[in-house]
Amino acid sequence: RKEVEQDPGPFNVPEGATVAFNCTYSNSASQSFFWYRQDCRKEPKLLMSVYSSGNEDGRFTAQLNRASQYISLLIRDSKLSDSATYLCVGRRRGADGLTFGKGTHLIIQP
């Protein structure tokens, strides 16, 4: 089983809608989680960290459920500029690098 799994999509969503996607992880030793965003032909950039208590940044809400080993990202009032690939990322305790999921491709349609 892959360490971090995501539905690749694409998710086609009308502008203004709310969209949510999940990510599951298999390694219980994973300590920290993040959502990165990658635009077409660009490098990944950190969108937000994910905390067990849940955290919100503007229209974006991230949640971590350690018992079920999944992470979620909710985007409210979606904008055309939200179209991108969203990468679920974990870091194992004691490990230096990050473990990336394949990404979920989101397309916001006008």
Next chain:
Amino acid sequence: ETGVTQTPRHLVMGMTNKKSLKCEQHLGHNAMYWYKQSAKKPLELMFVYNFKEQTENNSVPSRFSPECPNSSHLFLHLHTLQPEDSALYLCASSRSFTGAEQYFGPGTRLTVT
């Protein structure tokens, strides 16, 4: 945005060639990374350097040879590559090796013919 730069941006090389990829970070970070991104696959961590010392080699074939002369520069030396090595090679840096946020360079698009 010039926090992490990579050169060249595109590279085409034959299987018998030797080439090097260069990464430079201007952020004062102490950890640097090489990742490989292939189509339909997740980013794969290749190498990690912390304060110029290699701390992780993720079972990468010896035809890829990293070099980190100082905390700001990272190289990836390539020799006798295979066509399946064609991919986007991304360099990243973070304040420390436990840093949550990694800043990525734009990548080098490598094609092996």
